Amino acid sequence: xxxxxxxxxxxxxxxxxxxxxxxxxxxxxxxxxxxxxxxxxxxxxxxxxxxxxxxxxxxxxxxxxxxxxxxxxxxxxxxxxxxxxxxxxxxxxxxxxxxxxxxxxxxxxxxxxxxxxxxxxxxxxxxxxxxxxxxxxxxxxxxxxxxxxxxxxxxxxxxxxxxxxxxxxxxxxxxxxxxxxxxxxxxxxxxxxxxxxxxxxxxxxxxxxxxxxxxxxxxxxxxxxxxxxxxxxxxxxxxxxxxxxxxxxxxxxxxxxxxxxxxxxxxxxxxxxxxxxxxxxxxxxxxxxxxxxxxxxxxxxxxxxxxxxxxxxxxxxxxxxxxxxxxxxxxxxxxxxxxxxxxxxxxxxxxxxxxxxxxxxx
Numbered sequence: 001x002x003x004x005x006x007x008x009x010x011x012x013x014x015x016x017x018x019x020x021x022x023x024x025x026x027x028x029x030x031x032x033x034x035x036x037x038x039x040x041x042x043x044x045x046x047x048x049x050x051x052x053x054x055x056x057x058x059x060x061x062x063x064x065x066x067x068x069x070x071x072x073x074x075x076x077x078x079x080x081x082x083x084x085x086x087x088x089x090x091x092x093x094x095x096x097x098x099x100x101x102x103x104x105x106x107x108x109x110x111x112x113x114x115x116x117x118x119x120x121x122x123x124x125x126x127x128x129x130x131x132x133x134x135x136x137x138x139x140x141x142x143x144x145x146x147x148x149x150x151x152x153x154x155x156x157x158x159x160x161x162x163x164x165x166x167x168x169x170x171x172x173x174x175x176x177x178x179x180x181x182x183x184x185x186x187x188x189x190x191x192x193x194x195x196x197x198x199x200x201x202x203x204x205x206x207x208x209x210x211x212x213x214x215x216x217x218x219x220x221x222x223x224x225x226x227x228x229x230x231x232x233x234x235x236x237x238x239x240x241x242x243x244x245x246x247x248x249x250x251x252x253x254x255x256x257x258x259x260x261x262x263x264x265x266x267x268x269x270x271x272x273x274x275x276x277x278x279x280x281x282x283x284x285x286x287x288x289x290x291x292x293x294x295x296x297x298x299x300x301x302x303x304x305x306x307x308x309x310x311x312x313x314x315x316x317x318x319x320x321x322x323x324x325x326x327x328x329x330x331x332x333x334x335x336x337x338x339x340x341x342x343x344x345x346x347x348x349x350x351x352x353x354x355x356x357x358x359x360x361x362x
Contacts, residue, residue, distance in 0.1 A: 080257030093154025095285025101262025104131030109191030132262015205267030
């Protein structure tokens with residue numbers, strides 16, 4: 001009497017090179033399948049819904065510029081997160097650092113609206129980077145001085161930053177001409193990000209996103225600092241024996257990550273938003289975590305991950321308008337993608353085998 005075949009998970013002798021890069025592809029395909037099922041459950045034709053979500057946004061007249069615009073903050077933030085995560089430093093508070101960058105950079109623009117653009121906008125960028133780095137310095141200090149978990153401290157500081165923004169735009173920075181809405185005055189032309197293509201919203205933040213990804217890749221692969229960060233993340237005991245100063249690396253990684261998140265926040269308010277509001281970000285800081293892992297903790301891979309997740313934001317808007325689906329479908333897609341990515345990563349270190357259990361005789 002035959003017994004059924006069972007699945008067994010077996011550890012590999014060494015990590016699979018194929019699945020190291022193939023697991024994100026598998027995760028994306030599985031996410032598309034699950035998302036299609038969700039669309040069907042919601043009463044929509046899954047093929048039409050998937051086309052509307054993933055293809056239709058690219059067919060619009062401004063589809064490609066809007067995709068690049070949405071991807072730029074994700075790539076910028078993810079590049080900094082990759083630097084942290086490769087060193088086993090878990091900055092989860094990029095959303096708060098983005099918010100502080102927007103506040104500080106936007107504050108400079110509001111304070112000096114008539115300053116020359118050649119002076120004002122670089123000053124806004126510096127303020128955005130410095131404030132994002134300063135906000136990231138708090139969990140860095142707490143970890144290096146008190147061994148506090150940076151996951152919790154950086155995450156909690158995100159909500160402090162958002163409440164501080166809300167206080168400013170409903171209080172001292174509230175636009176007197178804003179009809180009571182919680183927002184600042186609109187930025188002057190000098191405080192607006194220069195456009196790359198006239199007639200679109202595409203600004204120089206896209207270039208800085210690519211530069212950030214390339215710079216982090218060079219740091220990780222071509223410098224002693226990058227080598228130390230990778231060793232600390234992969235073999236912390238070996239790093240200590242080698243005399244690497246772990247606290248110094250924590251500070252460098254956190255400040256760099258926070259600075260890039262702050263720069264992304266500045267470009268967001270000085271670009272498509274044009275003023276400080278309560279919803280300057282749809283969660284770019286959190287979504288960038290998925291982008292970093294989808295790119296296999298590789299800054300250049302994060303460019304592809306950023307484009308895919310940016311498409312999910314555009315697709316969510318398209319599905320809401322054309323199909324009457326809730327905008328929460330974007331969050332559902334991103335959550336399923338993260339879940340599938342974590343599951344597919346199992347194949348990097350383990351293989352799944354079909355085994356027939358031995359028969360038990362009395």
